[in-house]
Amino acid sequence: MADRHTPLYMIGVAAQLAGVHPQTLRIYEQKGLVSPQRTSGNTRMYSQADIERLELINELTSEGINLAGVIRILDLKGRLDERDEEIDDLHKKVRRLADRVHELETRESVSRLMLPASTQNIEVR
Template structure:
């Protein structure tokens, strides 16, 4: 499933609650506490995405292990920060690879120019840029 598909709001609260294995009122409580933020239709109906359902499942796992909602909030916050750092790291790795490719390209170009300038080449080849 593509990232955009995971974030598309498709489930009404009753379906989301059933998928997450909780009561709809629990979802309202989670929303009040900032644990989940469903999108809203123009008629103000809560709509949950697959990403929301996965988050709700994680919340359920954590609370079933005895972690209270304050702890869950803290864990989710830290996970979000970790995900952001992972993305930043991936972006930096891509940038380093692009720079390394550029350096290699410039070195190759310089090596070719050096060969062309070599004294033992015929004059016609020494004039190449």
């Protein structure tokens, strides 16, 4: 499956998929709401991620939110997504550290078991 950010659609197809007029996409680009990639011939190419973003913009504007509000919401959503990625990375690090601690504790236990009985702090009754 192709990456969500791979440019696939020219402006006409992207507009149709997003349910808007191509001129609307040009306006959104001017306002920084979407940033399609460009071919060497300067043709706008939209990815699946762009289409999903356009669908979200349409959803927000249909709820009565103006473009300034949409820009703010998208900015906050971007920040939230970044924090979610950071949290996921930290969770992975914590799991790796917990695995390493467990491994070291296991090694220590095995090492203690392998010591002669006289060197272990064992009470003999």
